[in-house]
Amino acid sequence: MLSALFPLTARPTESNHLELGGCDVVALAEKFGTPLYIFDEATIRAQAARALNAFRSRWNDVVVLYATKAYFAPFLARLYHELGVGLDVTSEAEIVIAKHAGFDSEKIYVHGNNKTPEEIRAALHSNIRHFVVDNLDEISNLSELASVVRRPSPVVHCLIRLSPNIDAHTHRYMTTGVADSKFGLGISDGMAERAAREISQHKNLQLVGLHFHIGSQVFDTDALREALHAVLDVAADWKAKFNFELSELNIGGGWGVAYNEMHSTLEMDAFAENTTRALREGLRARDLNEHLKLIVEPGRGLIARAGVAMYRVGSVKEIPDVRTYIAIDGGMGDNVRPALYGAQYAAFLVNRINENATREYAIAGRYCEQGDVLLERAHLPETRVGDLLAIPVAGAYQLPMASNYNLIPRPAVVLVNDGNARLVRRRETIQDMLACDV
Numbered sequence: 001m002l003s004a005l006f007p008l009t010a011r012p013t014e015s016n017h018l019e020l021g022g023c024d025v026v027a028l029a030e031k032f033g034t035p036l037y038i039f040d041e042a043t044i045r046a047q048a049a050r051a052l053n054a055f056r057s058r059w060n061d062v063v064v065l066y067a068t069k070a071y072f073a074p075f076l077a078r079l080y081h082e083l084g085v086g087l088d089v090t091s092e093a094e095i096v097i098a099k100h101a102g103f104d105s106e107k108i109y110v111h112g113n114n115k116t117p118e119e120i121r122a123a124l125h126s127n128i129r130h131f132v133v134d135n136l137d138e139i140s141n142l143s144e145l146a147s148v149v150r151r152p153s154p155v156v157h158c159l160i161r162l163s164p165n166i167d168a169h170t171h172r173y174m175t176t177g178v179a180d181s182k183f184g185l186g187i188s189d190g191m192a193e194r195a196a197r198e199i200s201q202h203k204n205l206q207l208v209g210l211h212f213h214i215g216s217q218v219f220d221t222d223a224l225r226e227a228l229h230a231v232l233d234v235a236a237d238w239k240a241k242f243n244f245e246l247s248e249l250n251i252g253g254g255w256g257v258a259y260n261e262m263h264s265t266l267e268m269d270a271f272a273e274n275t276t277r278a279l280r281e282g283l284r285a286r287d288l289n290e291h292l293k294l295i296v297e298p299g300r301g302l303i304a305r306a307g308v309a310m311y312r313v314g315s316v317k318e319i320p321d322v323r324t325y326i327a328i329d330g331g332m333g334d335n336v337r338p339a340l341y342g343a344q345y346a347a348f349l350v351n352r353i354n355e356n357a358t359r360e361y362a363i364a365g366r367y368c369e370q371g372d373v374l375l376e377r378a379h380l381p382e383t384r385v386g387d388l389l390a391i392p393v394a395g396a397y398q399l400p401m402a403s404n405y406n407l408i409p410r411p412a413v414v415l416v417n418d419g420n421a422r423l424v425r426r427r428e429t430i431q432d433m434l435a436c437d438v
């Protein structure tokens with residue numbers, strides 16, 4: 001049986017290859033070369049529909065934002081626009097892509113722990129009025145820039161990103177809701193309240209809500225519930241102190257995704273049910289606005305499973321009594337996550353998809369770092385030079401964090417659907433890499 005880590009359309013062909021979106025991946029590798037990132041349109045659509053249904057069926061006023069940092073490109077922007085999700089953006093380029101794809105500015109929220117004046121200006125010029133305030137310094141900047149950029153809505157709607165001091169029990173680099181975090185404003189140290197008071201001093205800023213995102217790869221829903229209660233306590237406290245009305249609550253993303261058979265993905269319906277129930281009860285208990293706009297902003301939970309990274313095996317090196325390395329033609333240049341925070345994947349031979357795993361290998365990348373090992377332990381059939389290796393759940397935080405280390409061009413990207421494969425990003429060339437050198 002094929003691993004459930006693959007996209008929804010994955011199946012074996014009669015010639016013992018993997019098929020995605022009706023396309024034989026061995027043929028795709030021959031046509032487009034490797035490393036190759038393949039995205040399955042049906043999975044992208046299904047994941048977005050699942051998230052929208054899960055929350056819309058349980059909360060009246062709900063917005064699902066796709067966190068573009070997970071991976072963003074024009075083809076994805078067009079798809080997500082069609083699917084009806086909004087966007088959480090962090091840079092000017094993301095705004096440009098979003099607007100070009102036709103996104104309504106109302107569905108775009110601007111994030112970032114150090115938004116530059118250029119980014120703020122670009123957002124305001126695009127009539128975006130939702131900003132998630134991450135620190136005290138950006139408040140006066142935002143007000144000043146908003147006063148000079150002419151646009152239909154003169155008032156900027158702010159949400160304050162709170163740091164609720166709750167541990168999401170994920171990797172340290174993916175934990176963002178603890179006191180010692182570069183993100184958000186502390187509750188207990190009074191910084192968040194200072195931000196709220198400062199926003200109220202500016203006529204062109206309006207505090208409409210609160211935001212929290214305690215981290216990524218969160219499976220511990222108790223931590224999320226705890227954070228939710230901490231944030232509702234803040235809303236109740238501010239209501240009593242200065243009549244704050246909680247109109248929007250953004251509970252972040254971070255939905256845990258399985259990258260290998262040891263984990264299971266956070267179940268969306270159960271998560272939506274538990275979260276909305278806890279929210280309803282929490283609001284009622286504190287006499288807060290039960291009709292608020294609920295915002296969720298998953299990235300990986302929507303896109304990770306739709307992507308598969310494909311590599312060609314270039315060498316198999318057996319070190320007697322130590323281990324056997326398989327060297328592939330990609331690595332930390334297209335997927336830095338194992339080197340950055342020890343992400344653990346699974347790998348499959350896709351030109352012999354039905355063969356049983358009989359051996360353990362380490363999968364080494366081709367980059368000049370000893371730490372460039374994508375998998376320390378991959379269970380595979382006997383592997384030979386020329387075999388095609390796939391790493392599933394490759395849709396998030398791989399391509400957007402890709403680099404040109406060793407001056408190696410970044411991979412091509414193909415979107416598959418109903419037997420058609422469309423090149424959505426060509427492989428970089430040496431000329432592309434040198435384009436900025438003067």
Ligand SMILES: Cc1ncc(COP(=O)(O)O)c(C=O)c1O
Binds near residue numbers: 067088213216300
């Ligand atoms: C504020 C915020 N929202 C949403 C996300 C998306 O997280 P994930 O892709 O794990 O769902 C992130 C990730 O860094 C984030 O910082």
